[in-house]
Amino acid sequence: MGSLRMIELQLVAFILVFSASVLVPVLDLAFPVLASSYILALSRFAFPSNSSSSGPSGSGTEIFKGSRMFRMYVVLGTTTGLFLPLAYVLGGFARGDEHAVRSATPHLFLLAFQILTENIISGLSLFSPPVRAMVPVIYTVRRIFVDIDWINDVWLNKTLPINANFQVFFLHQIMIIGLLTWLDFET
DSSP states (O other): OHHHHHHHHHHHHHHHHHHHTTOSOHHHHHHHHHHHHHHHHIIIIISBOOHHHHTGGGTTOOSOOOOHHHHHHHHHHHIIIIIHHHHHHHHHHHHTOHHHHHHHHHHHHHHHHHHHHHHHHHTOTTBOHHHHHHHHHHHHHHHHHHHHHHHHHHHHSOOOOGGGHHHHHHHHHHHHHHHHHHHHHHO
16 A cells, blocks of 8 residues: 555646646646546445445455456556656657647646546545446546547647657657557447
């Protein structure tokens, strides 16, 4: 549980930095508030938890134990969805490429909020398994539209210098693999 708390602190730091940097649109800033309200309404009215029967030992129980292949898929998704875009944003900061940073930051902001929400909800017996399953669905649906905007912004709206071949190849691979990974997860 100690490492989980460290991950949550890092996610909160990412969220605060992205929010304070004015790189995330207002709609994406409001989305976690609306999604959290919807999740709370679901847990209260549609799928209430049987917290009286689960007790303190029932909080944080794992509802799905994935196979080895699923765990590899999660590692691939984490790499393509979180680490590579984060490397791209940090590289954009280092190069002074504000356009690249502005394009990729909403994806990272929503993903960080999703992971934080999943970690908090999975640790509380207040939320039933259907509500816990809805969290990645809600955030992924929004993030697909953000990723499509990111692809459109970088591929169609920005001309890069000729010496940026590796950067273009890297970015295109990140976006294609990330979008296919999340679309595959949803279907």
